[in-house]
Amino acid sequence: GEEVAQTPKHLVRGEGQKAKLYCAPIKGHSYVFWYQQVLKNEFKFLISFQNENVFDETGMPKERFSAKCLPNSPCSLEIQATKLEDSAVYFCASSPGLAGGPVSYNEQFFGPGTRLTVL
Amino acid sequence: AQSVTQLDSHVSVSEGTPVLLRCNYSSSYSPSLFWYVQHPNKGLQLLLKYTSAATLVKGINGFEAEFKKSETSFHLTKPSAHMSDAAEYFCVVKPYGGSQGNLIFGKGTKLSVKP
Numbered sequence: 001g002e003e004v005a006q007t008p009k010h011l012v013r014g015e016g017q018k019a020k021l022y023c024a025p026i027k028g029h030s031y032v033f034w035y036q037q038v039l040k041n042e043f044k045f046l047i048s049f050q051n052e053n054v055f056d057e058t059g060m061p062k063e064r065f066s067a068k069c070l071p072n073s074p075c076s077l078e079i080q081a082t083k084l085e086d087s088a089v090y091f092c093a094s095s096p097g098l099a100g101g102p103v104s105y106n107e108q109f110f111g112p113g114t115r116l117t118v119l
Numbered sequence: 120a121q122s123v124t125q126l127d128s129h130v131s132v133s134e135g136t137p138v139l140l141r142c143n144y145s146s147s148y149s150p151s152l153f154w155y156v157q158h159p160n161k162g163l164q165l166l167l168k169y170t171s172a173a174t175l176v177k178g179i180n181g182f183e184a185e186f187k188k189s190e191t192s193f194h195l196t197k198p199s200a201h202m203s204d205a206a207e208y209f210c211v212v213k214p215y216g217g218s219q220g221n222l223i224f225g226k227g228t229k230l231s232v233k234p
Contacts (some may be wrong), residue, residue: 029216032224035222041207041227042224043209043224045221056220056221059221091162091163105163106151106213107168109165110162110163113162
C-alpha cells in the first residue's frame with residue numbers, strides 16, 4: 001500500500017498477558033522500524049529490519065519483547081507478559097532504502113500507531 | 120553521543136503571529152534533520168527535512184527551518200500561525216545522514232495558538 005498500516009489501533013491487556021502488534025510497511029520499502037512513545041512524548045527506538053533480517057536491535061528489551069518481519073506477511077512486535085510500564089503508543093515506520101533514490105532513500109514514513117494499555 | 124534538545128516544552132502564540140520552535144542537536148557526523156508534527160491522538164507527519172542540500176528548508180503548511188552548523192541549530196519557523204497549527208512538534212536527528220539508522224527524537228514542543 002501507499003501508507004504504513006498498523007493494527008490494531010488500540011489494544012488493552014491485563015498485566016502478564018501477551019500483546020501482539022502488526023505493521024504493514026509501504027510496498028517496496030526495504031526497512032522497517034519500531035518506536036515506542038511513552039507518557040511525556042519520549043520516543044524510544046526499539047528495533048529495525050532490512051527485509052526479514054534484523055538490522056539494529058539495540059533498543060529492544062530482549063527478555064520480553066520480540067519482533068519479526070517475514071516475507072509476504074505483516075511485521076509483528078510481540079510483548080510476552082506485559083507490564084504496566086509497557087503502556088505506550090507503538091509506532092512503526094518504513095523506509096525505501098537505496099531503491100528510493102539518493103535524496104529520499106533514508107526518509108522514514110510513520111504509521112498511525114497502536115495504543116497499548118496495560119491494566 | 121548524538122542528541123536533540125528542544126529548548127521549549129510549550130510555546131503559546133496568537134493566531135497570525137510568527138512561530139519559532141527551537142531545536143539544537145549534537146552529532147559527530149553529517150546528520151539528517153527532520154521536523155515532525157503530531158496532532159492529538161494522531162500519527163507523525165513529516166513537515167520538512169534537511170539532508171545536506173540547501174540550508175534553508177521549506178516544508179508543508181508554510182513552515183521552514185534553517186540548518187546552522189556553527190550553532191548546531193535547526194529552528195522551525197512560520198510567519199503567521201493558524202489555529203490548525205496547534206499540535207506537538209518533534210525535532211528529530213539521524214546522526215549518520217546517509218544511513219538507515221534509527222531516528223533520535225527531541226522531547227517535543229507543544230504549540231498552542233490563541234484566537
